[in-house]
Amino acid sequence: MHRFPWVRAVRWRGALPVLIAACALPATTATAAPTAPPCGTPVAAHEPPCNPHLADSGWGASHRGSYASGASPYPGPRPADQVRWQHVQLPRSITQVPVVIDFSSAYPDGGRVAWMSTVSTPDLSAVHKVDVATGRVIDSATKPAAGTGASISGAYNLLDRDDHLFVGRARSLEVYGDARPGERGSPIAQLASFAVPQSALCGADDQLVGITMTYDGHIAFATERGAVGVVPRTLPELTAENVRSVQLNGERCTDGTPAADLEIVSNSISADEDGGIYVVTSKAMHRIQWDGRRLRSGWRARYETGTNAGGVRLGEGSGSTPDVVGTGRDRDRFVVITDGQPLMHLVLLWRDEIPAGWQPIAPGKDPRIACEIPVRFGDPTRTTSSSEQSVLTSGYSSFVVNNTLANEALFAALPPAQRRVAAALAGQDPLNAPYGMERIDWDPATRTCRSVWANPDVSIPNGIPTLSTASGLVYGQGQRLGTWGLEGLDIETGRQVLRVPASPGPDSNSLYAATAVGPDGAVWQGVAGGIDIYRGPVRPAPATRCFDLDRPRLAVLSVRGRRLSGRATDRACGAATRPLVRVVVRRGGRVVARPRTRADAQGRFALTLPARGRGALRIEAVATDPAGLRSVVRRRVLR
Template sequence: MRRRYGWWVLVLALIAATSLAVACGDDDDDDTSADDDIGDDDDDTDDDTECRGAVCDEDDDDTTVDGVDFSNDPPTNPYLAGDIWPMSHRNPYCQGSSPYPGPTSDDGLHASFLTGTPASITMTTGLQDESGDAPLWGSTLNEVYLIDASEQPMVELSVIRKPKGVSNPIGGAYTLADADGFFFVPRNNRLYAYRNNPAGNPYGKIVLAGIYTLPGDSDEESIIGLNMTYDGFLVYATDRGRIGVVSRDFSDEQVFQLSDEDEEMSNSIAVDENGGVYVVTSKFMHRVQWTGEELTQDTAAGAWSAAYETGPEDRPPGRLGVGSGSTPSLMGIGDQDKFVVITDGQILMHLVLFWRDEIPEDWEPIAPGKDRRIAAEVPITFGDPEAEISSSEQSVLVRGYDAVVVSNYYGRFALPSYFAALVSNFPLWAPYGVEKFSWNPTTRTL
């Protein structure tokens, strides 16, 4: 039976919906020494854990609880810390949405605020206690912290400083908490595992439990994206187009280089229950296939690549890289049409849907010269029919066949991208606009 997590999701959704603000800076602390016990705890995750998604257990018809409809939830990954919000974008599909409705009035609402170092763009829920509450893990440029949001006002339980130096401010933005109580945070060319002390107490002091370093000559490389496969491995992507799978105790790894070494990445990655790893780069939208033993781009294994409109080589204001500004979001479960959803890099940004699995036999390209895998490509104008430019640096929110995009266009001001993001709370530079799209499975149009 599901617990009522609506207020948890509200807190996390409000954090996730804020404009991206990134600041650069170093601290003077030395690397924190890691405990050697990341692999000591027995992995008692039950492979037969009941999936809470609508299609994971066909015999489970419990898709509506207390009036909340869970039928559009993707399969729950049992290796994550529950299904409230255990990772950036909430789940491996990176949908960034929740079945719980938002508030319809201000009755019973209250605000609680904690100061800290910039910039914590998302938070994740850790392991739940016996009452169903869970602490919130967060990551800033310089700190990892733990909050008890069940108390009012919120209580900061523990803070630990990160190792000094930031080579890429995007690294560390995407984090996740696993079912064994570990919180994983990328930083530069390393992946850090934190846990509570004592182990098993979700509200205990934060300690560093382990460090994974990218293989090879990786000093100038940064881990950008992070997710969890449905067989319990961490999967990451670097800014230089390398995809890696590593066990959660860091004892085993598989690293794969995308076929074009000139491809760059500035977003996280999505994962499905069939081993698909979805990676958008400065040139292509890829499905890299995890077979359980290796990563491959072999089409016979289910992998594919498709070109999309990447736009100009100079990134516009509001963007952190060339091409798409969105982490791929997965749309469709069960017998539904299944897609990968991104925003492209055109000056007037478009919403793009790619067929996720096999392309329907009768499907024709949407226009001459377009990749046949593209199912839809429509302009995003945020309601302005005369719009000539639009931009977003957010993953597309997906729920069922609905997709929502928010604006990150800061206007025609010659401001450095990071500075523009930092001042985006001021009306002069603030981005305005939200637009919703829906896929029609009957007409197969967006």
């Protein structure tokens, strides 16, 4: 399957002497061809493309998938449903929290399991396997801690298409799976423990934090001190020789620079189908580009990092995993975070080329920033706000929850790790709990952001919310009068329309864990020492359609007089399609022609160039397939 523009040698004929100087560059750098067959993307609104290397369950990675949107097309509980709360206690320790829950592909018997790693104090390095239908804990695996107790290393994980669980802990990638492959009730086996080489770390004290799956089947990881690497997911290729890495801190990793002066990563990462890997640090937002052979910096953009440490925030910078927003069919495509200003802002950054003519939104702002809007949760007088959760996104809509305690000064004197736990526990107190959720939309017509609604009353103190496009609700683990339970808000209005009580005890405190909509329609929530599951009626999953990873092949074949001809072919999921071909012709920086056509059944196309004139012609040919994937060839023609 081809991910790079395909260019054949050019043959020149005719009366006009023509010289073409090659300067072909893809519009966005594409990754190497994936080795897996195409996957099924659910037919639902605003669906990001499925990643064929993740578990076939619709929820195989932190924040659901490689885009890290956190949104689900699967139906969850609705206001009129009878919903049952089930608490699952994990063995060994009440302090362990499964921050991320992944769901397996279907086993031969039709059942599925949920996999999770946990963070805890003391660190148990635990992994658990739970039956989806019953909530029964099938098996657990623990071992002595390999890192420091204060790190979030191990919080993030992913489940690949072979149902192997990858967890980044300390300086290793641990891989778990079934001891008896294909058997749902099988105990857990550790399949590998891959020590990341020192060359792919930043200093002796560095540890793995974020993890995601690239669309060509590599595990991408980021460390606390800004090392970013990739390694193949297949176990025989999980070797030091196959690691590719870059250092966001460069030589500062080895020149004695104090850790406080480094760019620090405290969230997970995300990836798109064009090879972009998105990492937010305490100083800047980064796109790292993976082309199947090497990693390089795509771009770096400064955002307002602030010095807002207190409550759930432990230092400067964003508290959110970057979300990838916009698919191949969308004109505007972003990466979305919240920033670190005292009054937190939602920030959208152009993830591809900055649009031509785009001006910075304000003096001194990075031109890559498309939107920076304050999040006040419905209080126009608010001067402070913060969130330690990934932004929940669906299409051009972003949903942000408030994590600012009423009195954060109570915890200021505590060490950072203790302060974060104390703040999470205090979030259950109605007098100190955070309140508020806000929806902010990007308007592609005006290319601006606006607040759609704000609910100042809902309290989701420290959990990562999700939503179901099928049910039309945003879900989160909330407290009311000190009792935990499932909150459901209407996506369109923000009105609270669903409440399922759980427990008034600390064992239902979400402690920064993510909410997930399972493949059976139940909502799963990691909590202190276990899982809260909210089970409503089982509804059918949405239909799926093949996700086309195959870019069209574009070949400029010949110029004869003013006639430019070529071939543009595409095979989407095994079927031939006819790509649309657009050509933009410029002379002296001015557009002189914009011809377009569609390739015929054999892939041939022909277009007419402008008449002879003074100066070189710059030609950009773009072939677009039905999935919105593009191949681009740029040429300079001297006539």
